[in-house]
Amino acid sequence: MNHTTPNSINEDVLEFCKEINTSEEPFFVEVVPYEKSEFQECFSNVEDYIKKFGGKMQIGWTIWEIPKKFMEAEFHAIWVREDGAYMDISPKPDGEKKILFLKDSENKFKGKPVNNIRKALVDTIEIRAIIVRGDKFFELQSKYFDGSKSKIPSFEMKKLEDFMEEFLSAEIKKDKLAGKIKIGRNELCPCDSGKKYKKCCMSLIKRNN
């Protein structure tokens, strides 16, 4: 499941934005990708754009959501025209035509990757996995940052996917033991005894919930 631009500036969005910057309100910005712009390179994109067309840079956060489930803020730069109008000139992975943007002028781009800010609105395995994967991916981005770009080797991505597979099965086991996921009577017991659930922890788990 992918996050996307919020449809509206709802309560979840406003609360999340307040946690990031109390002195600004988010607003929508049109995305008009400049042909020479690259993914994930908003700062150099805007710098190049200013050299050609004037204007200035505005730093802040792109706000993404999975409605009612998850919020994410991505450190981002957009372009400000001479007359003060805002435009996002960097392409979006899912082709979004607009972004929700929160100004953060105090924050400076220090020439290295900045982690996204992630917030779970519900506690599900899926959302836990999105957050853990995001943090792990950021570790790799930082590790392989060469001063302008992050080139993460494919063996590292393979390791990350293996890690996520293990993470997911551990989380499923945890939720089964906590009684949050239903277990079939004839399934193997999540306690790793090797016995069927009905002959092992079924009475314990059921009693606890």
Ligand SMILES: [Zn+2]
């Ligand atoms: Zn058991």
